[in-house]
Amino acid sequence: MIKTDILIIGAGPTGLFAVFEAGLLKLKCHLIDSLPMAGGQCAEIYPKKPIYDIPSHPEIMAGDLIKNLEQQIAPFQPGYTLGESAVSIEKTEDEQFIVTTDQGTQHQAPVVAIAGGLGTFEPRKPPLENLKKFENQGVNYIVKDPEFFRDKKVVIAGGGDSALDWTIFLENVAESVTLVHRRNEFRGALDSVEKVQVLKNEKRIKLITHAEVTALKGSEKLEQLTVTQQGTTIDLKCDHFIPLFGLTPKLGPIAKWGLKIEKNAIVVDNSLDYQTNIPGIYAIGDVNTYPGKLKLILCGFHEATLMCQSAFKRIYPDKRNVLKYTTVSGINGFDGSQKQAAKSTIKSIE
Amino acid sequence: MSEDIRIFLTDRRGVRHQLLAPTDMQMNLMEVCKAHELPVEGTCGGMALCASCQCYVNSKHLLSEPSDDEEAMLAEAFHVKENSRLSCQILMTPELEGLEVTLAPND
Numbered sequence: 443m444i445k446t447d448i449l450i451i452g453a454g455p456t457g458l459f460a461v462f463e464a465g466l467l468k469l470k471c472h473l474i475d476s477l478p479m480a481g482g483q484c485a486e487i488y489p490k491k492p493i494y495d496i497p498s499h500p501e502i503m504a505g506d507l508i509k510n511l512e513q514q515i516a517p518f519q520p521g522y523t524l525g526e527s528a529v530s531i532e533k534t535e536d537e538q539f540i541v542t543t544d545q546g547t548q549h550q551a552p553v554v555a556i557a558g559g560l561g562t563f564e565p566r567k568p569p570l571e572n573l574k575k576f577e578n579q580g581v582n583y584i585v586k587d588p589e590f591f592r593d594k595k596v597v598i599a600g601g602g603d604s605a606l607d608w609t610i611f612l613e614n615v616a617e618s619v620t621l622v623h624r625r626n627e628f629r630g631a632l633d634s635v636e637k638v639q640v641l642k643n644e645k646r647i648k649l650i651t652h653a654e655v656t657a658l659k660g661s662e663k664l665e666q667l668t669v670t671q672q673g674t675t676i677d678l679k680c681d682h683f684i685p686l687f688g689l690t691p692k693l694g695p696i697a698k699w700g701l702k703i704e705k706n707a708i709v710v711d712n713s714l715d716y717q718t719n720i721p722g723i724y725a726i727g728d729v730n731t732y733p734g735k736l737k738l739i740l741c742g743f744h745e746a747t748l749m750c751q752s753a754f755k756r757i758y759p760d761k762r763n764v765l766k767y768t769t770v771s772g773i774n775g776f777d778g779s780q781k782q783a784a785k786s787t788i789k790s791i792e
Numbered sequence: 793m794s795e796d797i798r799i800f801l802t803d804r805r806g807v808r809h810q811l812l813a814p815t816d817m818q819m820n821l822m823e824v825c826k827a828h829e830l831p832v833e834g835t836c837g838g839m840a841l842c843a844s845c846q847c848y849v850n851s852k853h854l855l856s857e858p859s860d861d862e863e864a865m866l867a868e869a870f871h872v873k874e875n876s877r878l879s880c881q882i883l884m885t886p887e888l889e890g891l892e893v894t895l896a897p898n899d
């Protein structure tokens with residue numbers, strides 16, 4: 443069981459900054475995120491795009507914003523459970539919450555801050571009739587272990603970076619790789635596009651463009667699929683079909699935690715501390731809603747700050763606390779590191 | 793202030809709405825839908841990166857050609873037809889008065 447003071451669900455910009463504000467109050471944090479890396483939308487959707495409305499950054503790349511946040515919070519040594527989704531929550535008799543992930547990892551904390559943004563990112567699934575039937579029976583949306591595809595006939599669909607990257611990678615492993623895309627133009631790193639061109643020229647992969655997968659067949663497992671290319675159909679023998687059409691966020695299991703939900707977001711008390719209808723559970727950043735809510739990074743930062751103050755009072759009801767400026771108090775990392783404003787030099791003039 | 797235009801939009805349940813859209817606010821159709829609280833996600837905020845705002849254009853209005861980004865996204869979207877467009881790429885201009893669109897299914 444992982445134990446912490448504030449358990450943060452979602453390692454987007456809001457969740458990351460909450461670690462900093464909690465650290466100033468000497469509260470430890472642990473972050474859970476279903477993505478394999480921190481950064482939320484900034485990392486998953488637009489890492490290489492600029493943001494212009496972060497106060498004091500006239501321009502910053504979304505990916506750099508996340509890198510800076512990770513650096514800023516490092517002294518407070520947050521724990522991470524990455525690549526796992528928080529699926530259930532229960533409250534113990536002594537007012538602790540236990541949050542369990544889809545992989546069974548358990549976390550315990552007196553305060554839970556949901557910073558889940560638009561939700562967990564789930565693969566976009568093509569509208570094919572028996573897609574569900576073949577899920578994990580030949581249809582895979584992610585490549586966890588490439589060895590799984592060794593000596594198998596693989597068909598990949600999609601036109602972005604992941605479709606290209608996995609085509610290149612699996613060509614070495616699988617018996618055959620076929621890439622199917624609706625155009626012959628790919629939006630991915632130039633380098634990957636060129637590599638796939640070479641693989642195609644050398645007949646090491648099969649590329650079918652202006653085409654899409656239109657049917658899946660097989661008794662128990664996927665055995666064959668149909669590709670429709672400008673009106674004509676091609677049947678391909680296939681062990682695995684990997685549709686790679688990007689990810690889309692879904693609020694997911696959190697919607698069933700008994701929290702008040704409106705417009706796909708968690709209702710919070712914004713006049714006070716961003717607490718939900720369940721005392722001890724807060725919701726901050728894109729995942730919450732209140733009158734006048736704006737889904738902006740700077741708003742998430744503000745909400746995270748107020749949440750931490752309230753969490754402190756909840757965890758230490760008898761401790762008095764006053765706001766301290768970081769310039770005055772410096773940063774005392776849990777790792778022993780210290781940052782302090784330089785003392786002014788005072789020297790007399792004789 | 794220039795006058796608002798009317799957009800006729802059929803939602804995913806087949807209900808037709810008349811939306812009033814300003815043409816001097818640099819608004820696109822996805823934003824107009826959101827402003828009218830229609831169930832359009834617009835996850836990527838209008839960068840042609842997600843296709844959650846896909847619509848079918850039913851009237852004969854002359855729209856600007858789709859950009860490379862929009863073409864690429866449509867090539868990875870589902871339920872795409874000849875008249876598919878990403879509504880976030882349709883900027884509200886006076887010429888679009890009376891535009892008829894239908895929301896594409898969300899996956």
Ligand SMILES: Cc1cc2nc3c(=O)[nH]c(=O)nc-3n(C[C@H](O)[C@H](O)[C@H](O)COP(=O)(O)OP(=O)(O)OC[C@H]3O[C@@H](n4cnc5c(N)ncnc54)[C@H](O)[C@@H]3O)c2cc1C
Nearest residue numbers: 452454455456475476482483527528558559561727728739
């Ligand atoms: C293309 C684009 C451009 C943008 N431009 C700007 C801009 O210029 N300025 C601005 O201020 N904002 C901008 N935004 C919005 C900004 O990115 C969001 O406001 C911000 O990311 C919200 O941060 P967050 O931490 O609240 O949520 P998110 O960034 O969405 O992170 C939430 C995290 O929670 C995780 N999660 C959710 N549920 C679970 C669960 N059950 N278990 C485990 N993990 C879970 C998700 O995997 C995700 O990583 C933009 C967004 C996009 C898509």
